[in-house]
Amino acid sequence: MTETPMMLDEHHQVLLLALAQTHTPIVTLDAARHIIHVNEAFTTVLGYQPEEVIGRSPASFLISQAMNCKEMEAYQQKEWGKRQVKSETLVRRQNGDDMWMRIDSMPIIEPEQSPLAGYSVDIMIDITEDWLIRDLERNTLHALVSNLSYHELGNYMCRSVREIAPDIVPSILRVDADNLLRPWAVSMLPAPYNAAIDGVQAANGLGSCGTAVARGEPIISEDIATDPIWASIAHLALPHGLRACWSFPIWLRDGRVGGTFAFYSKKPAKPSPLHLRVIDTCVKLCSLAIEREESRIQATRLMHFDALTGLPNRNSLHNYVDDFLAGNPAKPAAFFCIDIDRFSEFNDALGHAFGDRILVEIATRLQQQLLPGEFLSRGDGSEFIIVAPICDVRAAARRAENLRKLFSRKIEVAEHLLSVSATTGISIYPANGRDRSTLLGAAANAMRHAKTIGSGTFQFFNPEMNQIVQERLLLSTLLVRAIEQGRLSLHYQPQVRTGGEIYGVEALSRWRDPRHGDIPPSRFIELAEDRGLIAPIGRWALREACRQLAIWRSEARPIPTVAVNLSPLNFLENDLPDFIAQLFNEYTLEGRDLTIEITESAAMALTTDMLATVNNIRALGVGLSVDDFGTGFSSLSRLITLPVTEIKIDRSFINRFQEAKRHRLLVEAVIGLGRSLDLTVVAEGVETLPQRTLLEALGCPVLQGYFISPALSAPRLTEWLHTHASTERNG
Incomplete structure (x- = not known):
């Protein structure tokens, strides 16, 4: 211990003796911040002898000039x-090297008159490793958000690690989708060794890295020559002087092992505490880098591929068609636009997750039937596009027939066995166009025209279709305007x-346009579904029907109830029961004044949430009618579980039940079913006296159709009520 100029009492002597025995540099300073004492650890760590520093200020020699002005x-x-x-x-050692130290300076608490007043003790702790790790982490994070590529980032990290720990060789491997090891940053290892381990199975017993992935834990092989996990592949490493390998799994946030970070040593050894700290930091940084790279790959993939089906998307389609047409193909080519029929009904009734599974199944089937040279992509919504090079009109027709057969097999989704059809439009290069926009547009127009003919059909494009498409676009715009301006109205068809x-x-619902006259519901209801307007139209119809019924009630008109048709989309609105209330x-x-009508197919496909909405409406006392009964292949057990009060026999059965025995038996069965389940049965489409007579004989309680009355405006229905009442009174 170095003697000081002043005499210290016994207590302070003991204290200095204790400080001298520690391995941490300790400096005692007077009130002027001049050194009066240093312990042996100070000399050991920093190299300064006591006589070099006693009486000097630390700032005059100990603080490194490498510190910037701000520091x-x-x-x-x-x-x-x-x-x-x-x-x-940043402290400068006697030999000129710098090291980072944390200085904890504590004043000696003494009375002001004490000779030790203002003195302090500085404890100096080496934190160089902390700073090295912080620099590694900070610099790598900066590199992570820079323009460095994924591989450049990995190599940068390895170079940074080598500067901290020059006695080891760092290596970073990835694990691919097949659980094989793939090099990421391995440039510091011998090239023949890298080539040998590229594609090695990530399995237990296949070296440190393969075993680390398989077990999901660090694997420390202190001697490759004797470690059993290296037995099968040690011959790959030993010839290159690689004797030890410490490999750590890189865990990703989703629970996968995305790769390994490993240190190789040229001699048998185990990792030092510094090695372990560096590895721990690098594993976390590698995890961030891998997830960032996967996000980049996914983003790039989404630019070119559909996330749901994995098929090329519209961007890829455009690139393919442009490249194809740029070659000025000499032979005809066919463009098929395939759209799933009634897909919005599946989506609305069963939910989008259900609809997605249908799309995936269709995509899989189309891929399996794709012919050599054809290009398949996902279009908008429920559309798929196929481009078939070297395909003339005849070949395209045969191809369309084969595609139609593809949809003949039912699709099983979530225990539902569905009959799904698709409508196809076809354009031919060069007859229908020579550029991408024209050819794809022509195929889409042909598809839309085919839908007007019937589901599951296909049509080739012809120029007249452009006029049809333009009219449809115009009608769609006019419908939006009609809803905004209140030009829709309700007509009412009596039920007796x-x-x-x-x-x-x-x-x-009825629509009369000032320029185009009456637009039939068959046209504008479909448009409303396509434009997402059907739900607001349903709410408008509810309000208008209730308003009109209130007027009739005030006029003492004998109308017990009004029925309103709703789309499945309406039942996705949780607040619908509150709106009706x-x-x-x-x-x-x-x-009891209101009945809600839904189609049989929609009733059978109600989801749990939609059924809850229906039950809440039913709790208000509102009736529930299943429209078009007999056309949707409903399950009787499913029907019994629904809060149904009424079933309506579809007009297609009424039209033929007099001549066709099977139709008549079905009508009788439905009437009997209604009687057994205490449900009111309404026969739709009654158009002749013989139909009415036979239905009455079969015991059908309620009739509706042109023979009774067509749908009438509210004023005309009032007149009809008066006439009907007179007729009934006169027999």
Whole structure:
């Protein structure tokens, strides 16, 4: 211990003796911040002899000149000796090397008159490794957000690690989709060794890296020559002087092992604490880098491939067609636009997840039937596009027939066995165009025209279709305007009991355009579904029907109930029951005054959430009618579980039940079913007296159709009620 100029009492002597035995550099300073004592650890760590430093200020020799002005200023402004101070400082050793140290300076608390007042003790802790790790982490994170490529980033990390630990050779491997090891940053290892391990199975017993992936834990092989996990591949490493390997799995956030970070040593050894700290830091950084690269790959893939089906998307289609046409092909080519029929109904009734599974199944089938040279892509919504080079009209027709057969097999999704059809439009190069936009547009127009003919059909493009498409676009715009301007109206078709009294009316939407006249529901309802307008139209119809019924009630018109058709989309709205309840309050109506009609296919496909909405509406006392009954192949057990109050026999059965025995038996069965389940049965499409007579004989309680009355405006229905009442009174 170095003697000081002043005499210390026995207590301080003991204290200095204790400080001298520690392995941490300790400096004692007077009130002027001059060194009065250093312990042996100070000399051991920093190299300065006591006589070199006693009486000197640390700032005059100990603080490295490599510190920048800001860091130096921060050091000098600290209240050394007055209060406890902590500072991370770059310190210069006696040999000129710099090292980072954390200085904990504590003032000696003594009375002001004490000779030790203002003195302080500085404890200096080597944090060079901490700073090296921080620099590694900071610099790698900066590189991660720079323009460095994925492979450049890996090599940068390895170079940075080698600067910290020059006694080892770093290596980073990836694990591919087939669980094979692939090089990422391995440039510091011998090229023949890298080539030998490229594609090695990531399995237990296949070296440190393969075993680390398989077990999901660090594998420390202190001697490759004797470690059993290297037995089968040690001959790949040993000839290159690689004697030890410490491999750590790189865990990703989704629970996968994305790769390994490994250190190789040229001699049998185990990792030092510094090695372990570096590896721990690098494994975390590698995880970030891998996830960033996977996100980049995924983003790139999404630019060219459909995320749901994995098929090339519209961007890829455009690139392919442009490249194909740029070659000025000499032979005809066919462009097929295939669209799944009634797909929006599947989506609306069963949910988008259900619809997605249908799309995936269709995509798989199309891929399996794809012919050599053909290009398949996912279009918008439920569309798929096939480009078939060297395909004339005859070949395209045969191809379309084969595609139609592809859809003849039912699709099983979530225990539902579905009959799915698709409509196809075809354009031919060069007859229908020589550029991508024209050819794809022609195929799409042909598909839309085919849909007007029937589901599951195909049509070739002809110029007249452009006019049809333009008219449809115009009609769609006019429909939006009609809804905004209140140009839709409701007509009401009476429903009568077999005894003649009024059972109710069905509200049916009508649209009269100032320029184009009456637009039939068959046209504008489909447009409304395509444009996403069907749900608001349903709410409008509910309000208008309730408003009109309230007027009739105020006029004492004998109309017990009004029925309104709703789309499955309406039942996706959780607040629909509240909306209906508000209408009842607004127009002083009760639940029994309203019946909601849904098609049989929609009723059978109600999801749990949609069924909850239906039950909440039913709880208001509102009736529930299944429209078009007999056309949707419904499950009887499913029907029994629904809160149904009414079933309507579809007009297609009424049209033929007099001549066709099977149709008549089905009508009788439905009437009997209604009687057994206490459901009201309504026969739609009654157009002749013989039909009415036979239905009455079969016991059908309610009739609806042109023979009774067509759908009428509200004023004309009022007139009809008066005439009907007179007719009934006169027999």
